[in-house]
Amino acid sequence: MTEFYQEITPGGYGIAIKRKKTLFSEQSPFQKVEVFESDSTLGRVLTLDDLMMTTEGDEFHYHEMIAHIPMMHHKSPKTVLVIGGGDGGTVREVLKHDTVEKVILCEIDGMVIDACKKYLPTISCELDNPKCEILVEDAIEYIKNKENMFDIILIDSTDPMGPGEGLFTEEFYTNVKRSLKPGGIVAAQSESPFVNKEEIKKMYTLLKKVFPICATYTSNIPTYPGGYWAWAFCSETVEPLSYWDERRGEAITKTCKIYNKDYHNARFALPNYLKELL
Amino acid sequence: MTEFYQEITPGGYGIAIKRKKTLFSEQSPFQKVEVFESDSTLGRVLTLDDLMMTTEGDEFHYHEMIAHIPMMHHKSPKTVLVIGGGDGGTVREVLKHDTVEKVILCEIDGMVIDACKKYLPTISCELDNPKCEILVEDAIEYIKNKENMFDIILIDSTDPMGPGEGLFTEEFYTNVKRSLKPGGIVAAQSESPFVNKEEIKKMYTLLKKVFPICATYTSNIPTYPGGYWAWAFCSETVEPLSYWDERRGEAITKTCKIYNKDYHNARFALPNYLKELL
Incomplete structure (x- = not known):
């Protein structure tokens, strides 16, 4: 059977x-x-x-979206923090941008990193890149005393329960904001618009308290609930779709299975039921 | 258990x-x-x-997309043919457009219509509308001798196997084209871009032989394979996103769970892997 x-x-x-x-x-x-x-x-x-x-078969749906949508809104992202993301897929996508000098992966669970390095090499392949620094520690503690450090922060967390829970609080988001450089952008996975309506509502209520600009973008993910996923796009100064670098966009598109300029531009168009929720 | x-x-x-x-x-x-x-x-x-x-819970994802994307590209859709679609969801969406004078539902299987009328009333609710004419017959035969009859044809078929198989042939598409009025538009469900790659490729190869304009649009459907679905948009003269009626668009949006102007405009932006396939 x-x-x-x-x-x-x-x-x-x-x-x-x-x-x-x-x-x-x-x-x-x-x-x-x-x-x-x-x-x-x-x-x-x-x-x-x-x-x-x-x-292995559908990871690009998630990793291309969490990385390239915010990265392409920044004029020259040099320093990137990935919170969670121990599988390495987000780091791999971030490092496609030739402006990047350093990406710090802050993952609480070293076992996730080790298992992915061994069993998911197509996803974790860039974790040994010299530009990538791995910190096996709690991002909630790590981010507390940081200021003006990152161009981009990607919150590639699990769901808002268990070890990921503290990554969905106003205090955490406030610390994240403080650690951004001027012009910095945060993207955070924000659950399924169709399935996790309560969780989304709660999360965006907190994010909007902290960030003057807080938008939502969505894309298809075959193996996630509802086949559809949302990410928060937060910044103090950068509006969605306010910047596009043709050269970098073309270079990134060539390496992607989904991502391109048209697809990028279409991501902030939301269904009615999600607009009403936010 | x-x-x-x-x-x-x-x-x-x-x-x-x-x-x-x-x-x-x-x-x-x-x-x-x-x-x-x-x-x-x-x-x-x-x-x-x-x-x-x-x-019942996610049908609007499909029905709003198959109906409103083509309908809103037409200046004044009066006569609409729905092929298949025995559940009535597509007819329900079509009749939201106040320009429509008549919608013909051509469904081969009367049992589908009867079962949906009895057990799925929120979907089949407009099948008794006086503007709706139901033909329980084979659309392949029905369309053979028609000419210059429909503003919009929606091919709301099952998969390209079993009773739906003849709805995925060059001969059928040629007959569909002949039955369109000038300025007419066809939309056809065209399977999952992520899961049914071969079927999509085959279908668009045939459609492109018949229609000078043949585009693809996509949206999320939670319960379909990959959570993601594609529709073909075909016409002799109407390009995608070449027309928008603000008044009708606003009226339709108010009745929809997904559909709105931004969402409409974003639908033709395709992921790289699908663009390469077509």
Whole structure:
């Protein structure tokens, strides 16, 4: 009998993936970390506390969107902080921008990094890049005393429960804002617009208290709830779609499976039900 | 033990929905028609030959997109043909446009219409509208001798197998084109860009032989494979985004859960992998 991985949302539906073999499964001090080989075109799958994080087959849907939409709004992003994102996919996309001098990955759970380096090499491939510095520590503590340090901060967190919970608070967002350089931009994963309506509402209420500019962009992610995902775009000064660098945009597009200028420009157009929610 | 409806694509993954109770399940001369009550926020679910067609909870994602994107490109759509679409959702959206004088629904399987009228009233609610004429017949035959009859034709078909197969041929598309009035527009569901790559490629190759203008637009559909869906936009003369009626657009938007002007304008921006495919 075929074995299935199922992730069913509280709404009573979700994704099912044919499961072949568990490659890694251990309890870290923070969460259960698992990588399994699926019997599907999605390839290998990373889950944390049995929730889908990424798959080899569709990870680009998430990583291209969290990285390039904010990065392309900055005239010259040099210093980037990735919070969470231990699989390395966001770091990989950030490093496609030739302006970047340093990307700091601040991931609380070293076991995630190690498992992804070993079992998900197409995603974690740039974690050994000399421009990437890895800090295995709590981003909530790390960001407390920082000021004027980053051009871009990408909050590539798990859901607002478990180890990710403290990354969805007003205090955390305030510290994030203080650590931005002038002209800096934050992007944060902000759950499924169709499935996680309450979570989205709560998160944007807090973000809007902290950031004068707080917009939302969305894209398709096949293996996330509802097949659709939202990210917050926050800044003190940078409006959505206020800047575009043709040279860098063309160079990035060539390396991407989704991202291009038209797609970029279309991301802030939201469905009515999401506009009403925010 | 919880019972699940699963629709697993040939890629080895798909959707799972908690199943409560079968409300209707019969074999018509064409296909197995089933409506079940899910134990989920999706409510009732219609399947044909065990493939997901629509759910009460997310049907608007599909029906708003197949109807309003082409309808809003026409200056005054009066006569509309819906091919397939026996659940009535597309007819319901078409009739929101006050220019419409007549919509003909040509559905091969009367059992689908009857089951949806009985079990999915929020979707089928406009099938008794006096402006709607229902023909229970094969659209392939129906369209053969028509000429200069319709402003808009919406091909709201099942997948290119089983009873829907003949709706994905060059001959059929040629007959559809002949039956359009000058300035007419066709929209056709064209499968999942992420999952059904071969089917999409084949379909657009045929469409492009027939229609001088053949574009693609996409949107999110939670319960369809990959959570993402494409529609073909075809015409002899009307380019995508070449026309917009502010008054009608505002009126339609007020009735919709997704559709609005920004969302409309963003639909033709495609991911790289889909542009390469077409």
